[in-house]
Amino acid sequence: MGVPKKKTTSTKIRQRQHANSKIEAPAMVECAHCHKLTQPHHVCASCGYYKDRHEVEVVVKEHKKQMRGR
Template identity: 50%
Template sequence: MGVPKRKRSKARNRRRRAEVMRIEAPNLVRCPQCQELVRPHHMCSECGYYKDRVVRANEA
């Protein structure tokens, strides 16, 4: 069984973890109605449209 020869420093461990667990920014697409940036396959929070139909009426 492998045994480490030296203690791994906290900074070295954290640097390695930060590289592995990096969070990526979500992909965004333009809403076909209002051109607002929205997540793909989600309703537009600005106009309430999803796939060219109204899902939520706009409270104005």
């Protein structure tokens, strides 16, 4: 049986594992309420609807602007 001559270094293991990984864009579907692109099984970020129900109130980011003005 073939026996490896040298120990596989941690760098080589990391390189091999990294070669098989990549970041993918999330799957997007059209929102049934506002027809903007949103992630499936998530509350819509622009209108706050999920499955024809108003789940969350979308808050406009006013707080950041106020903090910057000071």
